[in-house]
Amino acid sequence: MAERCGWCGDDPLYVAYHDEEWGVPEYDGRALWEKLILDGFQAGLSWITILRKRDAFREAFEGFDPAVIAGWGEPEVARLLENPGIIRHRGKIEATIGNARAYLDMGGAAPFSERMWGYVGGAPIVNSFASLAEVPASTPLSEQVSKDLRKAGFRFVGPTIVYAWMQACGLVNDHITGCPARRV
Template sequence: MGDRCSWCGEDPLYVAYHDTEWGVPEYDGRALWEKLILDGFQAGLSWITILRKRDNFRTAFAGFRPEVIADWGEDEVAWLLADEGIIRHRGKIEATIGNARAYLDMGGAAAFSERMWSYVDGAPLVNRFASQAEIPASTPLSTQLSKDLKAAGFKFCGPTIVYAWMQACGLVNDHVLGCPARRV
């Protein structure tokens, strides 16, 4: 066994996330959408901040059920802006509501999953990076996927956010060589 990816440090919550969740292929469309929303909330922050608040986000955003969130308006935005358990950023909250609508316009869970996985032909892209320093912040593929999501009405889904999401959801395997969580 080699060394774990360095980005998770020693925090037990972060290590558990790295070891059991990050990079594991996620095919459930609703779960993919939730992770994309959370990666959007991460913009400008560290992932551990979002991870520590993830349960609060799930409560505040009705279990990340797009069919519920899509009907929200200013009353819900105001309520969420007052919720100290989440990141209170109007633009990100409003984007989540709009992203729920865009997700539903795409056809929901199965269609979203199929469309996202089509970018990698249905199987994770496996990279062979020896160190964290080699891993890019974005790629031409994440740039294209970002453009396509934006064209479909999504917000807070730039190329860097999309690449982080692709890594988290296992569309891309960027566990460094030797990492015990690499699995390939």
């Protein structure tokens, strides 16, 4: 019997995320940006924490509309710091506002998607790891993407965050070889 990637355990929310979302290629630029922001909020925490709060994040951040968020300032930061439904971290909240501005400076959804997918030639990189122990935390490619995003004004986009995001968005397929959710 095939076994799914062990990182998701048996929590139904985590299993559904693993089976239906993680590693599925995402081409919508706005959705890619949202997932990058959520991966930034995950830094130092477990992903299940973010999944459990994802709906609250979407509500608090106006559906992750970069055009709205880019116009925010201290009043919105203060409001978000009072919201118990999200991760209340000033640096990550302020980075989200700056990242919205950087995203818009890149041209928005289509240019962002094209640029991110350009790193992998428009199609997922399919790795063939037999166990989770073989999966790297970052790669030279995630280091390059991280560097380029930081140069464009993004924050909370280190190589490990970027690699996790690339996996989540299907730019990289790191489902272990025996996983039933592996799509190749």
